[in-house]
Amino acid sequence: MRILEGQGVTKYFGGLAAISNVxxxxxxxxxxxxxxxxxxxxxxxxxxxxxxxPASSGGMRFKGQKIxxxxxxxxxxxxxxxxxxxxxxxxxxxxxxxxxxxxxxGKPTHISGAAAANEATQALEFVGLSATSAAPIKDLTxxxxxxxxxxxxxxxxxxxxxxxxxxxxLTPTEVGEAMELVTRIRDKGITIIMVEHVMKxxxxxxxxxxxxxxxxxxxxxxxxxISCNKTVIDIYLGEETHAAS
Amino acid sequence: MAxxxxxxxxxxxxxxxxxxxxxxxxxxxxxxGVCRVLNITHGEFLMLGGILTFTFSQLGINPLLAPxxxxxxxxxxxxxxxxxxxxxxKARVPSPSAFEGNALLAAFxxxxxxxxxxxxxxxxxxxxxxxxxxxxxxVGINLAVNLIVGFAIAAALGIAVYLFLTRSRVxxxxxxxxxxxxxxxxxxxxxxxxxxVCFGLGGLLxxxxxxxxxxxxxxxxxxxxxxxxxxxxxxxxxxLGSVPGSFIAxxxxxxxxxxxxGLWESVLIVPVYYAMLMVLLLVxxxxxxxxx
Amino acid sequence: MGFLILLIAFVLTFPLYGGARTRVLITMLVxxxxxxxxxxxxxxxxxxxxxxxxxxxxGIYTTYLLQNHLPLPIIIVAAGLISxxxxxxxxxxxxxxxxxxxxxxxxxxxxxxxxxxxxxxxxVTQHHGWYFNVLDRTIILYTMLGLAVVTVLAIYxxxxxxxxxxxxxxxxxxxxxxHMGIDTTRTKVLTFAISAIFMGAAGAVLxxxxxxxxxxxxxSAFYSFVPIxxxxxxxxxxxxxxxxxxxxxxxxxxxxxxxxxxxxxxGFGIIIVLVILFLPTGMxxxxxxxxxKLGGAISKxxxxxxxxxxxxx
Numbered sequence: 001m002r003i004l005e006g007q008g009v010t011k012y013f014g015g016l017a018a019i020s021n022v023x024x025x026x027x028x029x030x031x032x033x034x035x036x037x038x039x040x041x042x043x044x045x046x047x048x049x050x051x052x053x054p055a056s057s058g059g060m061r062f063k064g065q066k067i068x069x070x071x072x073x074x075x076x077x078x079x080x081x082x083x084x085x086x087x088x089x090x091x092x093x094x095x096x097x098x099x100x101x102x103x104x105x106g107k108p109t110h111i112s113g114a115a116a117a118n119e120a121t122q123a124l125e126f127v128g129l130s131a132t133s134a135a136p137i138k139d140l141t142x143x144x145x146x147x148x149x150x151x152x153x154x155x156x157x158x159x160x161x162x163x164x165x166x167x168x169x170l171t172p173t174e175v176g177e178a179m180e181l182v183t184r185i186r187d188k189g190i191t192i193i194m195v196e197h198v199m200k201x202x203x204x205x206x207x208x209x210x211x212x213x214x215x216x217x218x219x220x221x222x223x224x225x226i227s228c229n230k231t232v233i234d235i236y237l238g239e240e241t242h243a244a245s
Numbered sequence: 246m247a248x249x250x251x252x253x254x255x256x257x258x259x260x261x262x263x264x265x266x267x268x269x270x271x272x273x274x275x276x277x278g279v280c281r282v283l284n285i286t287h288g289e290f291l292m293l294g295g296i297l298t299f300t301f302s303q304l305g306i307n308p309l310l311a312p313x314x315x316x317x318x319x320x321x322x323x324x325x326x327x328x329x330x331x332x333x334x335k336a337r338v339p340s341p342s343a344f345e346g347n348a349l350l351a352a353f354x355x356x357x358x359x360x361x362x363x364x365x366x367x368x369x370x371x372x373x374x375x376x377x378x379x380x381x382x383x384v385g386i387n388l389a390v391n392l393i394v395g396f397a398i399a400a401a402l403g404i405a406v407y408l409f410l411t412r413s414r415v416x417x418x419x420x421x422x423x424x425x426x427x428x429x430x431x432x433x434x435x436x437x438x439x440x441x442v443c444f445g446l447g448g449l450l451x452x453x454x455x456x457x458x459x460x461x462x463x464x465x466x467x468x469x470x471x472x473x474x475x476x477x478x479x480x481x482x483x484x485l486g487s488v489p490g491s492f493i494a495x496x497x498x499x500x501x502x503x504x505x506x507g508l509w510e511s512v513l514i515v516p517v518y519y520a521m522l523m524v525l526l527l528v529x530x531x532x533x534x535x536x537x
Numbered sequence: 538m539g540f541l542i543l544l545i546a547f548v549l550t551f552p553l554y555g556g557a558r559t560r561v562l563i564t565m566l567v568x569x570x571x572x573x574x575x576x577x578x579x580x581x582x583x584x585x586x587x588x589x590x591x592x593x594x595x596g597i598y599t600t601y602l603l604q605n606h607l608p609l610p611i612i613i614v615a616a617g618l619i620s621x622x623x624x625x626x627x628x629x630x631x632x633x634x635x636x637x638x639x640x641x642x643x644x645x646x647x648x649x650x651x652x653x654x655x656x657x658x659x660x661v662t663q664h665h666g667w668y669f670n671v672l673d674r675t676i677i678l679y680t681m682l683g684l685a686v687v688t689v690l691a692i693y694x695x696x697x698x699x700x701x702x703x704x705x706x707x708x709x710x711x712x713x714x715x716h717m718g719i720d721t722t723r724t725k726v727l728t729f730a731i732s733a734i735f736m737g738a739a740g741a742v743l744x745x746x747x748x749x750x751x752x753x754x755x756x757s758a759f760y761s762f763v764p765i766x767x768x769x770x771x772x773x774x775x776x777x778x779x780x781x782x783x784x785x786x787x788x789x790x791x792x793x794x795x796x797x798x799x800x801x802x803x804g805f806g807i808i809i810v811l812v813i814l815f816l817p818t819g820m821x822x823x824x825x826x827x828x829x830k831l832g833g834a835i836s837k838x839x840x841x842x843x844x845x846x847x848x849x850x
């Protein structure tokens with residue numbers, strides 16, 4: 001089942017098309033890797049899905065329902081959660097309270113204080129940060145803060161999770177741990193779209209991969225297909241050549 | 246036809262007076278847009294400009310020349326404020342999102358300090374600073390020379406600022422800093438200096454506006470607040486970040502104030518601004534020529 | 538909380554004061570209420586409101602309009618409700634947008650509302666100046682105290698509630714809060730409106746102690762500025778901070794006998810700049826710092842003594 005699909009999705013900033021006529025879909029239960037050079041529009045696409053920004057044209061459906069024009073909190077309550085490229089934790093609270101916010105407000109139905117606290121504790125445990133529960137979140141490392149963001153998103157009980165560069169700045173060991181975390185999330189039945197630059201992670205755990213470049217979708221397929229795709233190789237090799245010269 | 250003439254006269258005065266509002270707003274727009282400080286001391290800079298102009302005129306210096314001295318003084322004050330106070334606030338703020346609120350509160354404090362220091366020195370009385378009040382007959386009413394001169398200076402300065410921001414290297418650095426400070430730093434822009442320059446520039450424009458206002462009406466140390474309110478309304482109406490927008494909005498506000506005062510009641514001027522502001526915020530919050 | 542005990546002890550001394558001291562206490566309570574209410578919204582969400590004077594003045598005006606028609610308790614409630622509605626209207630227009638527009642709007646309210654009221658009075662009633670049916674100050678003191686208690690309780694409960702958590706999230710990171718399912722506009726408007734209730738009610742309670750007022754006096758910008766300075770000084774993120782700040786500044790205003798003279802206001806400006814720069818969490822933030830330093834000093838002293846004892850054996 002296609003849990004999320006978009007047709008002709010376009011976003012203009014002034015005269016510049018950050019996303020240009022992109023058709024895409026995500027199947028329930030899969031991990032869709034979203035890759036592309038810097039500035040390709042990956043985070044913009046996330047912003048369109050989560051309604052942080054309105055699309056200029058085109059439409060998207062989540063579980064068959066139109067989601068264009070809704071506000072972010074409605075999108076969240078419908079079952080789409082996300083993390084952010086520049087970590088957006090609640091700096092004025094301890095770790096557990098950050099996650100608690102997700103538990104309390106993530107669903108439109110009322111939840112008791114005890115139940116929410118329970119959810120939050122479980123989510124924090126799931127990402128392996130129970131030990132830091134009471135600490136002020138500012139005291140945590142960036143990698144830890146990113147995982148709190150994941151816990152917070154999970155506490156909203158999403159069916160679709162958007163992960164934006166979860167692995168940026170992580171050591172190879174940490175990348176491995178993060179990959180394992182993402183797989184465990186998928187195993188819980190949550191569909192995932194992940195934006196990443198760390199190829200090992202994308203190729204390691206994605207079911208399918210979608211490639212954006214200059215706001216356009218230029219390729220889509222399994223990891224194998226993508227890694228053999230000439231256009232994709234050109235773009236990434238081209239980037240390296242540019243970087244070298 | 247006297248009524249139509251009167252109307253035309255009011256509108257003309259409004260346009261001419263509005264040029265000064267525009268100039269004031271451009272300064273504020275720079276401070277809010279680039280330094281991200283909601284500078285509610287802006288009106289106090291205008292007040293200082295006006296009061297200092299008057300003080301110098303008592304010493305024999307022609308008010309039209311005063312900006313040459315007063316401008317740099319207040320540029321320096323603005324520069325210092327940004328370089329020390331607001332930069333300090335940014336450095337010590339408990340979380341990045343708290344900067345705007347804390348900077349506003351700091352500006353709040355500075356507003357008091359400036360205003361009351363001025364009061365200690367100059368008292369609260371109205372000082373007769375009017376200059377160039379000779380009337381020029383125009384369509385049945387009289388326009389004071391200072392109105393015309395004021396508009397000319399404001400417009401000239403506005404054009405200069407616009408060219409500076411769009412054509413010069415420093416102007417480009419300013420725009421880069423406003424858009425994306427970290428990237429600007431990477432490209433070699435010293436953002437701390439740029440921020441201070443912008444704040445200083447805002448102060449300078451307010452000071453000149455103060456000189457121009459002082460030529461038309463008496464000045465007093467209490468005149469800052471109302472002018473801050475006007476500046477804020479004009480900036481919002483014209484759109485943050487747009488020099489032409491600020492001027493257009495300034496002229497609109499000028500016209501509105503003259504029409505309301507002439508046809509209705511002066512006490513309703515600010516309420517009318519507010520009604521306009523409310524409608525604007527509902528319909529097009531980014532202002533007439535604003536971006537984003 | 539030790540603080541609560543101190544407060545209660547303070548309140549219990551009220552019957553001891555007579556006459557002129559009553560005025561001081563009333564002013565202290567007014568500023569405490571205004572500071573608390575302001576901090577409840579602006580201190581948590583980070584949206585700086587300069588509107589307290591607008592609601593406070595409206596409360597005074599409400600008493601003036603209704604004093605011959607309704608008993609005071611009802612007027613107080615009415616003032617609270619009117620302020621609530623006013624705040625909702627303002628909030629709906631301005632709180633959907635970035636904080637800067639909200640602040641700009643509230644900044645000029647203090648000029649806008651009295652101008653409108655003056656105009657309306659001029660046109661409709663041709664009255665100038667408001668006279669009140671004066672009530673015994675002791676009654677007003679205890680009514681104000683009651684209002685203060687209600688305010689403290691309400692704010693305390695809200696802070697611990699879901700609404701309080703939502704507000705704190707908005708203050709922490711508004712975009713993230715929106716993405717976690719919080720309807721930020723509704724939260725902001727509601728909180729802003731609730732804070733306005735107490736401000737309006739305070740004005741309504743104060744009114745019968747005034748011999749005279751008018752739009753310019755009632756809507757004086759000081760009723761915005763002083764509570765804000767007081768709240769920031771005390772610590773705007775907490776519940777205790779604004780109370781301490783408000784009581785202190787109210788005390789200063791009335792006992793130093795010069796009504797907000799030039800040097801006072803200059804001092805305020807300097808205080809707020811220093812606090813924002815060096816102690817953004819306010820005086821209340823000083824307590825844990827002092828506790829740490831004191832605790833550190835004590836344990837150093839202890840270790841020093843143990844060291845001596847070891848050296849001596």
